[in-house]
Amino acid sequence: MGVRAAVAGASGYAGGELLRLLLSHPHIELGALTAASSAGTTVGEHHPHLAPLADVVLQPTTIETLQGHDVVFLALPHGHSGEIAKALPESTVVIDCGADFRLADPVAWKRWYGSDHAGTWPYGLPELPGGREALQGARRIAVPGCYPTSASLALAPAYAAGIAGPDAVVVAASGASGAGKSLKPHLLGAEVMGSLSAYGVGGAHRHTPEIIQNLSAAAGEPVSVSFTPVLAPLPRGILATCTAPAKPGVTTERLREVYETAYADEPFVSVLPAGRWPTTAATLGANTAQIQVALDEDANRIVVVAAIDNLTKGTAGAAVQCLNLALGLPETTGLPTTGVAP
Numbered sequence: 001m002g003v004r005a006a007v008a009g010a011s012g013y014a015g016g017e018l019l020r021l022l023l024s025h026p027h028i029e030l031g032a033l034t035a036a037s038s039a040g041t042t043v044g045e046h047h048p049h050l051a052p053l054a055d056v057v058l059q060p061t062t063i064e065t066l067q068g069h070d071v072v073f074l075a076l077p078h079g080h081s082g083e084i085a086k087a088l089p090e091s092t093v094v095i096d097c098g099a100d101f102r103l104a105d106p107v108a109w110k111r112w113y114g115s116d117h118a119g120t121w122p123y124g125l126p127e128l129p130g131g132r133e134a135l136q137g138a139r140r141i142a143v144p145g146c147y148p149t150s151a152s153l154a155l156a157p158a159y160a161a162g163i164a165g166p167d168a169v170v171v172a173a174s175g176a177s178g179a180g181k182s183l184k185p186h187l188l189g190a191e192v193m194g195s196l197s198a199y200g201v202g203g204a205h206r207h208t209p210e211i212i213q214n215l216s217a218a219a220g221e222p223v224s225v226s227f228t229p230v231l232a233p234l235p236r237g238i239l240a241t242c243t244a245p246a247k248p249g250v251t252t253e254r255l256r257e258v259y260e261t262a263y264a265d266e267p268f269v270s271v272l273p274a275g276r277w278p279t280t281a282a283t284l285g286a287n288t289a290q291i292q293v294a295l296d297e298d299a300n301r302i303v304v305v306a307a308i309d310n311l312t313k314g315t316a317g318a319a320v321q322c323l324n325l326a327l328g329l330p331e332t333t334g335l336p337t338t339g340v341a342p
């Protein structure tokens with residue numbers, strides 16, 4: 001099967017990771033690769049690690065350049081996807097790495113993003129309860145935010161199994177590529193290196209409603225989430241430490257059983273053997289998530305630690321996994337499960 005794919009936002013971090021993965025996908029032929037201010041420059045100027053595309057010239061992001069493809073990946077800042085998707089045929093698979101179509105509640109969208117709600121598309125986290133079915137054959141897909149991916153993979157099984165109370169706490173450290181490549185003074189090397197800093201503290205980060213949406217759907221009742229993101233001196237990777245009250249009678253054995261059952265058949269999510277803890281390093285460049293669980297009996301809380309690469313399972317890998325489901329291909333096609341170490 002020859003699937004012609006365009007990537008809008010190809011000069012950015014998410015776009016670059018999409019290109020890296022799509023180059024190894026056996027069914028994909030790359031078509032238009034587009035950018036905004038970088039149009040006219042070559043892929044090699046932005047992504048020196050993508051040797052086969054070094055001399056390919058980036059085109060402007062317009063409806064015209066994106067038309068005529070089977071698949072269009074959008075790796076653009078929020079707010080640009082709706083107009084583009086409307087102008088593309090319904091038969092084109094459009095996969096949005098931005099936030100525009102992730103939230104189901106227009107009121108929540110307006111509160112957190114300040115603009116009118118563009119709509120809601122099938123949500124690109126197949127590992128959530130019922131998530132895979134919603135993506136099979138879909139023609140519009142919203143790729144989750146990177147923090148919500150880690151937090152939802154960590155806590156959704158406990159909520160779906162009814163073993164966690166409705167007050168979750170998520171503290172997640174992310175590498176600086178999570179913020180995109182555009183110049184931000186607080187993300188200069190000298191500011192990020194050698195320091196960890198919390199931001200969006202006090203329930204102020206826009207990923208909070210997305211995590212709430214996912215965990216509440218898994219629980220079948222409202223779940224409150226206190227989310228604190230932390231900027232870490234790493235290029236890539238998220239380590240999310242997530243806790244929730246343990247319901248009466250939950251034991252360590254039951255907790256492990258819930259997670260091992262939930263992820264037994266998942267190709268990209270591993271529950272590590274007891275005693276081993278997830279590391280971001282082990283997921284670098286892989287479309288994988290590593291999970292470990294513990295019961296804190298004194299605090300009566302379930303503790304789940306999840307590690308992902310924010311650009312792979314947290315964005316571009318998830319986008320390709322969703323594409324495979326949309327096209328009816330084996331879900332693992334073209335996706336690495338091995339990382340890069342040390």
Ligand SMILES: NC(=O)C1=CN([C@@H]2O[C@H](COP(=O)(O)OP(=O)(O)OC[C@H]3O[C@@H](n4cnc5c(N)ncnc54)[C@H](OP(=O)(O)O)[C@@H]3O)[C@@H](O)[C@H]2O)C=CC1
Pocket residue numbers: 008009010011012013014015034035036037038039061074075076077078080097098099144145146177178179180181182310311314315
């Ligand atoms: N980085 C991450 O870990 C994650 C990112 N995402 C989402 O993916 C999307 C891309 O993020 P990321 O790659 O990190 O961001 P970058 O800032 O690294 O890249 C943004 C891309 O969008 C292009 N662009 C910028 N402004 C416009 C515009 N006005 N119109 C059209 N194109 C424009 C840029 O082109 P140019 O070079 O010409 O400026 C560049 O190609 C965002 O929505 C982000 O939220 C989602 C999950 C995780």
Ligand SMILES: CC(=O)N[C@@H](CCC(=O)OP(=O)(O)O)C(=O)O
Pocket residue numbers: 097098099144145146147174175176177178179180229231
């Ligand atoms: C370290 C860092 O800055 N991370 C980003 C996460 C961005 C992301 O996942 O994406 P969306 O913008 O697509 O929701 C942040 O906190 O804004």
